[in-house]
Amino acid sequence: MTRTAKLTITPPGKPLSGRAMPPGSKSITNRALLLAGLAKGTSRLTGALKSDDTRYMAEALRAMGVSIDEPDDTTFVVTGSGRLQPPKAPLFLGNAGTATRFLTAAAALVDGTVIVDGDEHMRKRPIGPLVEAMRTLGIDVTAETGCPPVTVKGTGRFQADRIRIDGGLSSQYVSALLMMAAGGDRPVDIELVGEDIGALGYIDLTTAAMKAFGAKVDKTSPVTWRVEPTGYCAADFIVEPDASAATYLWAAEVLTDGAIDLGVPSDTFSQPDARAYDVIATFPHLPAEIDGSQMQDAVPTLAVLAAFNETPVRFVGIANLRVKECDRIRALSTGLNNIREGLAVEEGDDLIVHSDPALAGQTLPAEIDTFADHRIAMSFALAGLKIDGITILDPDCVGKTFPAYWRTLAALGVTYRDKD
Numbered sequence: 312m313t314r315t316a317k318l319t320i321t322p323p324g325k326p327l328s329g330r331a332m333p334p335g336s337k338s339i340t341n342r343a344l345l346l347a348g349l350a351k352g353t354s355r356l357t358g359a360l361k362s363d364d365t366r367y368m369a370e371a372l373r374a375m376g377v378s379i380d381e382p383d384d385t386t387f388v389v390t391g392s393g394r395l396q397p398p399k400a401p402l403f404l405g406n407a408g409t410a411t412r413f414l415t416a417a418a419a420l421v422d423g424t425v426i427v428d429g430d431e432h433m434r435k436r437p438i439g440p441l442v443e444a445m446r447t448l449g450i451d452v453t454a455e456t457g458c459p460p461v462t463v464k465g466t467g468r469f470q471a472d473r474i475r476i477d478g479g480l481s482s483q484y485v486s487a488l489l490m491m492a493a494g495g496d497r498p499v500d501i502e503l504v505g506e507d508i509g510a511l512g513y514i515d516l517t518t519a520a521m522k523a524f525g526a527k528v529d530k531t532s533p534v535t536w537r538v539e540p541t542g543y544c545a546a547d548f549i550v551e552p553d554a555s556a557a558t559y560l561w562a563a564e565v566l567t568d569g570a571i572d573l574g575v576p577s578d579t580f581s582q583p584d585a586r587a588y589d590v591i592a593t594f595p596h597l598p599a600e601i602d603g604s605q606m607q608d609a610v611p612t613l614a615v616l617a618a619f620n621e622t623p624v625r626f627v628g629i630a631n632l633r634v635k636e637c638d639r640i641r642a643l644s645t646g647l648n649n650i651r652e653g654l655a656v657e658e659g660d661d662l663i664v665h666s667d668p669a670l671a672g673q674t675l676p677a678e679i680d681t682f683a684d685h686r687i688a689m690s691f692a693l694a695g696l697k698i699d700g701i702t703i704l705d706p707d708c709v710g711k712t713f714p715a716y717w718r719t720l721a722a723l724g725v726t727y728r729d730k731d
């Protein structure tokens with residue numbers, strides 16, 4: 312498959328308006344696929360995302376004996392036997408954090424060996440805390456480098472009933488353990504330790520999805536969940552649209568003074584990034600300090616928007632952006648300074664964006680290195696709506712979560728040149 316090398320955005324010079332639907336939620340689709348795959352019977356997931364990340368999850372489940380039909384662009388029909396089978400080959404999960412973390416834990420429920428692996432980016436993303444936590448349950452799991460590949464020799468049985476997990480680097484470890492625990496042989500208490508974790512809302516997404524597939528999970532303290540060994544039941548499940556994808560459309564609307572109808576009100580999302588809507592709505596008077604910890608995937612959107620704000624913005628609570636698809640703090644400062652030197656500064660793990668509304672309307676040729684990160688590509692495209700000369704390198708990386716991104720902007724009136 313050939314990937315498009317670059318794409319230059321021509322500022323539309325007019326408000327963007329019309330209908331533009333974000334795709335289904337990546338986070339919810341990958342939870343629902345896994346839970347449906349663990350269940351006995353047939354589940355129908357509608358409104359689902361079809362993208363690199365969800366394809367990796369679906370392929371991995373197929374490799375473990377789950378039957379998955381795809382009758383249309385947004386539906387998965389998943390039939391599980393109630394037990395995942397050992398795959399014949401390592402599971403390759405690209406750079407899909409959700410698939411990698413969730414399947415590492417779920418592999419403990421397989422009777423046999425599972426190797427969970429990813430691409431060169433995933434092989435740099437830490438998984439040590441999850442591996443250590445699984446070991447405390449007596450699970451045989453190794454990750455030599457502290458990152459994938461991970462080898463899990465599962466039995467479906469646990470030797471303890473309490474896990475303590477530090478979710479400071481990734482809340483996905485906690486979600487992974489919660490989803491695994493319902494498939495075990497005894498009730499398990501999962502307790503958070505260490506720093507406050509980012510995006511607690513992702514844990515709520517996890518427990519909501521688990522309950523929809525018949526699990527019993529109770530929050531027994533602000534940092535503890537008890538999961539009963541119920542296993543999962545097949546269910547019909549509607550996936551809501553992706554809130555992180557929605558942030559680009561909300562930002563495009565305020566940047567161009569347009570009117571974009573997403574077909575879904577901002578206050579109906581259950582995903583953490585939906586809280587970015589209220590922040591975006593304050594543009595061009597964004598707050599002087601934005602805590603990104605509870606809306607992490609929206610930070611690239613907000614940081615590029617901040618470049619056009621009336622006053623500077625400091626982003627705090629974003630340290631774990633350094634271990635996402637790429638080091639997003641570095642990618643954002645590099646890209647912004649590439650547009651104009653001095654536009655962004657890193658202070659420790661904070662990012663300060665020195666705003667300049669006068670950027671709008673200028674011609675500032677800049678090639679944006681996306682570091683194969685969909686969110687860097689999608690957020691810097693927003694700069695291209697106001698500045699002439701913004702070229703996005705490797706624009707096809709948006710396929711991770713929003714394959715129709717460039718087409719969606721085009722349908723709103725955005726045009727491209729130098730597409731090759």
Ligand SMILES: O=C(O)C1=C[C@@H](OP(=O)(O)O)[C@@H](O)[C@H](O)C1
Pocket residue numbers: 337338339408409480481482483484486509510513607608631
């Ligand atoms: O649980 C999830 O679906 C996610 C949790 C977040 O990651 P971390 O928990 O690694 O911060 C987020 O950045 C990611 O896109 C999706």
Ligand SMILES: C=C(OP(=O)(O)O)C(=O)O
Pocket residue numbers: 406407408409410608635636686712
């Ligand atoms: C961090 C992200 O993805 P993941 O961790 O699921 O790879 C993201 O989509 O922004």
